[in-house]
Every structure is written in structure tokens, then in C-alpha cells.
Amino acid sequence: MFTGIVEEIGKIESISRGRNSAVLTISAEKVLRGTKIGDSIAVNGICLTVTKLMNNAFQADVMHETLSRSSLAEAVKGSEVNLERAMAADGRFGGHIVAGHVDxxxxxxxxxxxxxxxxxxxxxxxxxxxxxxxxxxxxxxxxxxxxxxxxxxxxxxxxxxxxxxxxxxxxxxxxxxxxxxxDIIGKYVEKLLYVQDEETNGLIGARQKDNTKKSTITKDFLAKYGY
The missing domain is CATH 2.40.30.20 (Elongation Factor Tu (Ef-tu); domain 3)
Structure with missing residues (x-):
């Protein structure tokens, strides 16, 4: 999880593109402190996993789904990017809940x-x-x-x-x-308020059809408890 408080600006040093994926090498300083292979770093809001560490840079794989949904498909060598490490358990929550999953x-x-x-x-x-x-x-x-x-x-x-x-x-x-x-909270609230319909979304199995009922959580209920 991230908070949307950018720690530093990095630079894309190289992009190795495959058929439907890419490997980025990004220069950085601050976000490398204490970072290990397997840790998460948000790159322009995209949660990427560190696969290799160098003295002043790191590498991360970018999958097809990420490229198709984000501006990284247009990234070039030399592009500057916002960087943020995943939030520490004892860190300050300066922004809001950011998953690093670009919509x-x-x-x-x-x-x-x-x-x-x-x-x-x-x-x-x-x-x-x-x-x-x-x-x-x-x-x-x-x-x-x-x-x-x-x-x-x-x-x-x-x-x-x-x-x-x-x-x-x-x-x-x-x-x-x-x-x-x-904001991910809005998505969860919508999910609670509106049950997905089987015929239009195909998300409810046939065995569950007879047991499907509308959520009892209403806007008044959420307002009453401070949401």
C-alpha cells in the first residue's frame, strides 16, 4: 500500500521491450534506502516489484496488463517518473489509501x-x-x-x-x-451497495442464484456510522 506522497523523481535509464511486456531500469537514490529485491515501489502510481538492485538504480518487470492500462506504454528512455516506496507500518499517512493499481x-x-x-x-x-x-x-x-x-x-x-x-x-x-x-473506498462502498447481476456480469454462479439478495447496507446506514 502507498499514500500518494512522492518521495523523489527518478529517471528511466533503459527499457527492454518484449512482445507484451517490458523491463525498466530506473535511476534513483532515496527509494533505494533499505529496499530489497521483491519490495514494491510505485512508479508514476504503478506498483512494481524490484527484481534487481544496482548502486543507483533498480529494475522492475512490467506486464502486458500494466502496459495496456497505463502511460508506461508511452515511456521512453530519459522519462522522469514519480517514485514512492510502500508505506511502512509505523509511517505517517500523509495522503490517502493508494493501491498502486492504475484504473x-x-x-x-x-x-x-x-x-x-x-x-x-x-x-x-x-x-x-x-x-x-x-x-x-x-x-x-x-x-x-x-x-x-x-x-x-x-x-x-x-x-x-x-x-x-x-x-x-x-x-x-x-x-x-x-x-x-x-479512491478504492468508493469501489468497496459501491460493491456493498449494489449486488452484481448474474445476467449482465456473470459474476454470480448458477448455484447462488436463488440465494442472491440485495445488500442491506444503505446510504443512510453508512451516513449514520460516519462514512
Whole structure:
């Protein structure tokens, strides 16, 4: 698990591409401290497993599913990436719960400065937008950010100069692709509120059909207990 608080910016030193996969070599310093082979590091919000350690770099495998869902498919040698180690059990929870499992990508549709903040408008598909709520959390390229505005097919975030300067947001411009991960809590709440239908989703076995019933957890129930 991660928190979306980027520790440093790394650089892709090499990409070895296979037919449907790739091996990345990424230069870094801070995230290598205490890191062992098999540990997890979020690379632009994507949870990758360290397979090899060098003096100032690490290697990680990227599978077909990850390439198809993320901006790593467009990565090139020299690209800068946000890096974060998995959260330590005794660490500070500075952002929000980030799994490192990217839901899809979005496109930066606008960027403007507003006094000491920088606004980014990001267009996203309906399966991303359904979980985006104003004042809620979203992960953009591994950065935990607060949603400032929501429209039909896009949302906006307002970032402070420190966040921009310490992450790859500083280089993001209109038309760039970014990795997006929705707040996982919203997905769990939806799962509890709405039982998947067998005919449309094929997730409930035939033997369970007669025993399937609607969840008793309601919005009023969640509100009563502080959700």
C-alpha cells in the first residue's frame, strides 16, 4: 500500500521491450534506502516489484496488463517518473489509501496558474469519472491530490507549487497522458451497495442464484456510522 506522497523523481535509464511486456531500469537514490529485491515501489502510481538492485538504480518487470492500462506504454528512455516506496507500518499517512493499481489513464486538457496554485483539468473516461467526487481524493501519476471540480467528462485539481516542483507535474502539459487511480473506498462502498447481476456480469454462479439478495447496507446506514 502507498499514500500518494512522492518521495523523489527518478529517471528511466533503459527499457527492454518484449512482445507484451517490458523491463525498466530506473535511476534513483532515496527509494533505494533499505529496499530489497521483491519490495514494491510505485512508479508514476504503478506498483512494481524490484527484481534487481544496482548502486543507483533498480529494475522492475512490467506486464502486458500494466502496459495496456497505463502511460508506461508511452515511456521512453530519459522519462522522469514519480517514485514512492510502500508505506511502512509505523509511517505517517500523509495522503490517502493508494493501491498502486492504475484504473486507467486521463489526458491533461488544460493547465493554468491561479495565484500560488496551478490548476490541471484532466479528461477521463466514464469508468473513471463515476468514482470522482468533489473534495474527494484521486491519484494522478502516483500523487495523492484533492479533486477541486468535477464536470461530465473531466475533473480539475489545484496543486501547490511545492507539489508541482517535487513531482513530474512540473513537466506535464496539455495533451499529456497521466495515470489515474480512483479512491478504492468508493469501489468497496459501491460493491456493498449494489449486488452484481448474474445476467449482465456473470459474476454470480448458477448455484447462488436463488440465494442472491440485495445488500442491506444503505446510504443512510453508512451516513449514520460516519462514512
Amino acid at each position: 486507467g489513464t486521463g489526458t491533461i486538457a488544460g493547465k493554468k496558474k491561479d495565484d500560488n496554485a496551478i490548476w490541471y483539468k484532466i479528461e477521463a473516461s466514464p469508468h473513471i469519472m463515476r468514482y470522482v467526487v468533489e473534495k474527494g481524493s484521486i491519484t494522478v501519476d502516483g500523487i495523492s491530490l484533492t479533486v477541486a471540480k468535477v464536470e461530465d467528462n473531466n475533473f480539475s485539481i489545484s496543486a501547490i507549487p511545492h507539489t508541482v516542483s517535487q513531482t513530474v507535474l512540473k513537466d506535464r502539459k496539455e495533451g499529456d497522458i497521466v495515470n489515474l487511480e480512483n
